[in-house]
Amino acid sequence: MIIDCHGHYTTSPQSHQDWRTRQIAALRDGASAPPRPQISDDQIRDSIESGQLRIQRERGTDLTIFSPRAASMAHHEADAAANEVWSAACNDLIHRVCGLYPRNFIGVCQLPQAPGADPADCIPELRRCVEELGFVGCNLNPDPSGGHWSGPPMTDRSWYPLYEALVELDVPAMVHVSSSCNPNFHATGAHYINGDTSVFMQLLEGNLFADFPTLKLIIPHGGGAVPYHWGRYRGLAQDMKQPLLTEHLLNNVFFDTCVYHQPGAELLAKVIPVKNILFASETIGAVRGIDPETGFHFDDTRRYIDGIPWLDQHQRAQIFEGNARAVYGRLSSQLERQSALQTA
Amino acid sequence: MIIDCHGHYTTSPQSHQDWRTRQIAALRDGASAPPRPQISDDQIRDSIESGQLRIQRERGTDLTIFSPRAASMAHHEADAAANEVWSAACNDLIHRVCGLYPRNFIGVCQLPQAPGADPADCIPELRRCVEELGFVGCNLNPDPSGGHWSGPPMTDRSWYPLYEALVELDVPAMVHVSSSCNPNFHATGAHYINGDTSVFMQLLEGNLFADFPTLKLIIPHGGGAVPYHWGRYRGLAQDMKQPLLTEHLLNNVFFDTCVYHQPGAELLAKVIPVKNILFASETIGAVRGIDPETGFHFDDTRRYIDGIPWLDQHQRAQIFEGNARAVYGRLSSQLERQSALQTA
DSSP: OOEEEEEEETTOOHHHHHHHHHHHHHHHHTOOOOOOOOOOHHHHHHHHHTTHHHHHHHHTOOEEEEEEOSTTTOGGGSOHHHHHHHHHHHHHHHHHHHHHSTTTEEEOBOOOOOTTOOGGGGHHHHHIIIIITOOOOEEEOSOTTSSSOOSOOTTSGGGHHHHHHHHHHTOOEEEOOOOOOSTTOOIIIIIHHHHHHHHHHHHHHSOHHHHOTTOOEEEOGGGTTTTTTHHHHHHHHHHTTOOOHHHHTTTTEEEEOOOOSHHHHHHHHHHSOGGGEEOOOOOSSSOOSBOTTTSSBTTOHHHHHHTOTTOOHHHHHIIIIIHHHHHSTTHHHHHHHHHHHHHO | OOEEEEEEETTOOHHHHHHHHHHHHHHHHTOOOOOOOOOOHHHHHHHHHTTHHHHHHHHTOOEEEEEEOHHHHOGGGSOHHHHHHHHHHHHHHHHHHHHHSTTTEEEOBOOOOOTTOOGGGGHHHHHIIIIITOOOOEEEOSOTTSSSOOSOOTTSGGGHHHHHHHHHHTOOEEEOOOOOOSTTSOIIIIIHHHHHHHHHHHHHHSOHHHHOTTOOEEEOGGGTTTTTTHHHHHHHHHHTTOOOHHHHTTTTEEEEOOOOSHHHHHHHHHHSOGGGEEOOOOOSSSOOSBOTTTSSBTTOHHHHHHTOTTOOHHHHHIIIIIHHHHHSTTHHHHHHHHHHHHHO
């Protein structure tokens, strides 16, 4: 079985995104928020069957851990109250996708973060998604300010109540920024990668997992710059008298495989232990074209993992399936529940 | 000959840095600035011979392209006028090092940038360093705000007068941030790498080299996250209908080899054309310890380049020497001048 742990609903019906645009405009103008749009099952089916489901079939992957579009979280474009309504709408839509395709998609939620807001305020929506909707994780934005990085690092105690809830619910967080309102940072070409790199270094400097030994964080986009600079990070940890990274971070931090060329995927698998690598493609996402050097889509990351010559069958199965089941503690039982639903 | 294109004077005499601290305090308190400290040739010799020169000899490198300490530029800690005095002091010290060791060091200058200040105001100091002190390049901070990224991207027209001066003087700029006052960004573990990644993406999005076809920019620290995500960048360029990166950027953008482990250095040499790679170690710098996995210093990057099995003698010579001579247009003649000085 091949589990893609990083898919966003980038193809959601246009009326969904349009509603967010009107919601933000209403907030700006002091008007009352527009009602949530009616979206039919057929609209959802169309968007999924021509998009993510088609690609699953083409590439031979089985299950996508599916969350709302990351760039559209845009926590910096509204306030906490509006983001709460928006997150609920996004998460409900993911829930409907999982209901329609219970063997192909399993949910991960967006959180109603906002610049300056208390992360603890996200716990009710996290709890609703996990306990009522059967979601198995969340996306956690380390920079709700959208490229200004005006909040505290992720080792700050203000995040702790949220971490307590994650641990209690046994769900991991993917640390994932949203769009950027800073013209210095292109979203998918700089802000995403910088977010990954910055948070890893925050964790390296701190000692978060002494306080939360079972908390699990996934750093997407192949871990940002981290595996490429693995020597720098090992060296910085040593200079700072921190433990070896394998002990200090690698029981809790995992990297996905959203690296869009063979040499990059091979570097990842060379320096990061296999147990810390989760298969992912972020399809349909940041890069949509076909690589003229290979004739295949840049984001067809399965080919890169298949093409790493030194991985044996067991290691490949860990990356494709086993590690996702281990990191997403609720995945296996939720998948059983969803599959039973379809069979019934 | 082995030329290290990225060395900072991190071991400068303590009185130099102390003076900057007092200068900033005086500025804050509205007091008059303290006088520049007296630093003897012996103090400089001590700091260099026990530091950078010793390491050159130990590692068998010949020449360091030497600039003031990057973290101490701290453009965000003072105003343009104070930074002008500080930059001059830093650059004069580099000039003295090059005068004392004319075959071992060649100068690159710090610029008196400041948050919100016009980059054109840096031209007089750039000109002084190149025309009077024999410097062959400059360090250019893409984020004088020190981690707030409050200024415009490097493709903005406000930078153009400075680029015109660089082109006219035939000197490249190394795009190098300074320290970070944003607690989200550890300086050498996040801010440096993010700066590299962000600027590369700014250049990818823009079309700067259509306006400055002979401008040369060096992106340090192995190009940040860029080579690891080379497929992402090729794919983003393609999605944006930009030309191939080889045509769009690689006549003007170069990467150094400050990547502190063998797999990272190999990735760099695998995906980036040899002509775009300049040997560098950033010694004595970000990572100072010995890698327990190899028994050698993390920043002993010569070993990694020597250890790339597929490079032939000619390619290795390009990385170690030829590319630096090509990118730093004034290097060869300046080195001749300095060597004659020592012989005389």
